[in-house]
Amino acid sequence: MKLVIDPTRCQGHGTCAQLLAEYIEMDKWHYPILNHNRLKDSHLDAAKRAVSLCPELAVSILID
Amino acid sequence: MSELISTSIMAPLGPRRLSLGWEQAQRNVNGNVAFVADLDSKPRTRVSLAEHISNYGRIPTGMTLGMILETLKVSNLTGRGGAGFPFAKKLEAVISSSSKRVPVIVANGSESEPISKKDVALLRNNPHLVLDGISLVAGILNAKNAYVYIKDREAAATMSAAIRERRDRGLSELRITVVDSPGGYVSGQETAVVRRIEKGPALPRFSTERVASSGVKGAPTLLSNVETFAHLALIARFGGDWYRLGGVSKDAGSRLLTVVGEIERPGVYEVTSAATLTEILREAGAGSLKGLLVGGYFGGWLGVNTLADLDITLDETTLNSKRLSIGAGIIGVLAKNTCPVVEAAGIVEYLASQSAGQCGPCFNGLPEISTAFARIALSSNVDRGLTELKAVIPLVEGRGGCQHPDGVIGLIRSTVAVFSDEIKLHKVGRCSVNGASHRSVLLPNNVFASNLTGIATR
Ligand code: SF4
Numbered sequence A: 001m002k003l004v005i006d007p008t009r010c011q012g013h014g015t016c017a018q019l020l021a022e023y024i025e026m027d028k029w030h031y032p033i034l035n036h037n038r039l040k041d042s043h044l045d046a047a048k049r050a051v052s053l054c055p056e057l058a059v060s061i062l063i064d
Numbered sequence B: 001m002s003e004l005i006s007t008s009i010m011a012p013l014g015p016r017r018l019s020l021g022w023e024q025a026q027r028n029v030n031g032n033v034a035f036v037a038d039l040d041s042k043p044r045t046r047v048s049l050a051e052h053i054s055n056y057g058r059i060p061t062g063m064t065l066g067m068i069l070e071t072l073k074v075s076n077l078t079g080r081g082g083a084g085f086p087f088a089k090k091l092e093a094v095i096s097s098s099s100k101r102v103p104v105i106v107a108n109g110s111e112s113e114p115i116s117k118k119d120v121a122l123l124r125n126n127p128h129l130v131l132d133g134i135s136l137v138a139g140i141l142n143a144k145n146a147y148v149y150i151k152d153r154e155a156a157a158t159m160s161a162a163i164r165e166r167r168d169r170g171l172s173e174l175r176i177t178v179v180d181s182p183g184g185y186v187s188g189q190e191t192a193v194v195r196r197i198e199k200g201p202a203l204p205r206f207s208t209e210r211v212a213s214s215g216v217k218g219a220p221t222l223l224s225n226v227e228t229f230a231h232l233a234l235i236a237r238f239g240g241d242w243y244r245l246g247g248v249s250k251d252a253g254s255r256l257l258t259v260v261g262e263i264e265r266p267g268v269y270e271v272t273s274a275a276t277l278t279e280i281l282r283e284a285g286a287g288s289l290k291g292l293l294v295g296g297y298f299g300g301w302l303g304v305n306t307l308a309d310l311d312i313t314l315d316e317t318t319l320n321s322k323r324l325s326i327g328a329g330i331i332g333v334l335a336k337n338t339c340p341v342v343e344a345a346g347i348v349e350y351l352a353s354q355s356a357g358q359c360g361p362c363f364n365g366l367p368e369i370s371t372a373f374a375r376i377a378l379s380s381n382v383d384r385g386l387t388e389l390k391a392v393i394p395l396v397e398g399r400g401g402c403q404h405p406d407g408v409i410g411l412i413r414s415t416v417a418v419f420s421d422e423i424k425l426h427k428v429g430r431c432s433v434n435g436a437s438h439r440s441v442l443l444p445n446n447v448f449a450s451n452l453t454g455i456a457t458r
């Protein structure tokens, strides 16, 4: 599973970074940097919350 | 087959390697370079379908999918929009997604690079060749809808007339629609084209899928540059082996090239990959040179110190060995007394202004990059500029929804690598081009008025 952020939608609210601090940090303009995207099973729940709480629908989980 | 070849309009060229051209009396250097149009090419007279057929012969009917694929593979045809992807592979990707949905065809002629004129020249002068290619692949894919995406109004009118002519003759069931490109640098980006055809804004869309599997309204979409379709029309007529007579084997056939900048005869040229830069620049009337921008704004520089630097052929293997690629088919020429760093900084400033404003790292980062680079170009504070670039580039690279920011970074890297001596001079407040005015040679003034001094003090 892969964590994906659509940069064209993201408005930098940062909810995702709070929920997934191990994966995402915010840059100096307050946009998320995805440091790595391979989602661990144990983080799936947090990732699902990030998907549903992103106000711009910019976060998704890609099953590959 | 051989009869058809002998009626091709390129009769003056001997071994007919160059066939996209439309002028009867073309200049020619050993069959590898021909001038085909001025930058503001006006069509002489509209070429009727009947004339078109008498020029090129009829497009063969009854070619099966397998035959087309085989011929394309022999030809090694690559897309002519910039990425240079093998066309046969793209076609296969569309076919493999076409079992559930009817595919759509898109010919991209938006030509958003301000100094490129080859697509306009092709569309204004040879619309039927493009339509031949579109109809041919529509036939084998059983597509019902095709789109030609065009920015230039006159080209769009010519194309519409050509489509009407074919429809009136009842030539095919295919519905071909001309879609206006609004212009702007990112409007020619694949996903922006798709969005515009869907009646949305011509802005890139982020997608984890390729347009070949999910493009226009989710349908598998064969999207390629208009010139690619014109080549396809020639290959279908004359064969993959014929196509390989031109150029070197991996880079077969010909391509249209816009040659601009400080030369006597700027224009659109048809060249094979066996043409050397020396030959092309002789035709274009170049004097003593500082460097060439190869491939367009997202391309790279070739520094010219001696004439031997120009003694290279245009095939991708040779160009790649110099960290170059022919890209969208552009060669921008700078004369000895023009500062390439100032040129590049002007282009970067323009490209920063062209961010679609959708992605934070792009619309925040590109202006910072552009300001830092302007400091380097103007010799005002080179060290500070270099430090700022080092800090900001990692925050931008790979973080856009499209390739736009990475393209800008590529141009900067090439400038810094190729003209490092120049930048050293800038560091001590000098420039090899004394008293260089800050005009832009490779950035048309009517497109963008650069203000490096303004942004360098930002
Ligand atoms: S929550 Fe959504 S909008 Fe906010 S930073 Fe993350 S991806 Fe961007």
Ligand code: SF4
Binding pocket: A007, A008, B186, B203, B204, B205, B354, B355, B356, B357, B358, B359, B360, B362, B363, B399, B400, B401, B402, B403, B404, B405
């Ligand atoms: S990277 Fe820039 S140009 Fe590309 S979609 Fe994002 S904002 Fe638009």
